[in-house]
Amino acid sequence: MPTERRVAELAADGLSDQDIAEATHICVRTVEANLCRVCRKVGARSGVEHGRRMDQRPPSDAAP
Incomplete structure (x- = not known):
């Protein structure tokens, strides 16, 4: 989902x-729900672990 990714x-x-x-014009609870879903999808157990995995991601504008 684009919102989850952003x-x-x-x-x-x-x-x-x-x-x-504030940046995405959604409520804080929606942010938390999106982060929860993203962490579950990538198998991260915490936000810190998720951040480490995101740091290892290829740039979103990179060609496949």
């Missing part, structure tokens, strides 16, 4: 849930 990218950049909510 929220995950902002979280990996170190933004707080509140900052992400």
Whole structure:
């Protein structure tokens, strides 16, 4: 989902849930729900682990 990806990218950049909510015009609870789903999908047990995995991701604008 595009929203999940955007929220995950902002979280990996170190933004707080509140900052992400303001940047994406969604509520904090929606940010938390999106991060929960993303962590479950990538098998991360915590936000820190998710951030490490996002740091290892290829740039989103890279050609496959």
